[in-house]
Amino acid sequence: MSFYETLYIVDPNLENKSLEKTMNEIGKELEKTKSKIINHRVWGKKRLAYSIERQKYGSYILIQFEGGDQQKMIEYDTWMRLNNSVLRHMTVLLNEKPEIYVEEKNPESEGEENNIKESSDNEQLSDQVDTSDSDNNEDSDNEENESDDDKTTELKEAE
Numbered sequence: 001m002s003f004y005e006t007l008y009i010v011d012p013n014l015e016n017k018s019l020e021k022t023m024n025e026i027g028k029e030l031e032k033t034k035s036k037i038i039n040h041r042v043w044g045k046k047r048l049a050y051s052i053e054r055q056k057y058g059s060y061i062l063i064q065f066e067g068g069d070q071q072k073m074i075e076y077d078t079w080m081r082l083n084n085s086v087l088r089h090m091t092v093l094l095n096e097k098p099e100i101y102v103e104e105k106n107p108e109s110e111g112e113e114n115n116i117k118e119s120s121d122n123e124q125l126s127d128q129v130d131t132s133d134s135d136n137n138e139d140s141d142n143e144e145n146e147s148d149d150d151k152t153t154e155l156k157e158a159e
Helices: 016-031 069-081 112-158
Strands: 002-010 034-050 055-065 086-094
Touching: 016 034, 016 055, 016 069, 034 069, 055 086, 055 112, 069 086
Parallel strands: none
Antiparallel strands: 002 055, 002 086, 034 055
16 A cells, blocks of 8 residues: 655645634545545644745645545645645655654643642752852862962062
8 A cells, every 4th residue: 555645835824713624625635535544734834935825934734644546646636736725735655654643742731730849849959059069169269269379479489
């Protein structure tokens, strides 16, 4: 079986509902080719290398699928070119089956209490480090003063 990936760019100003509607339309059109969709996700908004239809930015969407009827894939490609909401698209053949994409959870929403505890632990550690640094600084200051005194004595003797 062949695996493909289509990256398409849509207008970045589309609202979430419009973007989802466009993604659903493209998914339905792809299913007409008897292809099995593996992943279909928004990659993000990015700056375009050159402006397309007066747009400097675009929303990149990635769809990975298992190939179906090749004759209908030509029709799918033509439909993508004629679709007004798609600025550009490109389909490539993949060497191996893509992994199923799982969206990562937002670490900020998980256990804010843990973050507070970690920050207080870090503050305690930094307090310990600061006190040890000040002791070391006093010793180094004394050593610098002694070496300065030695240099002054040597200069006086040289005169």
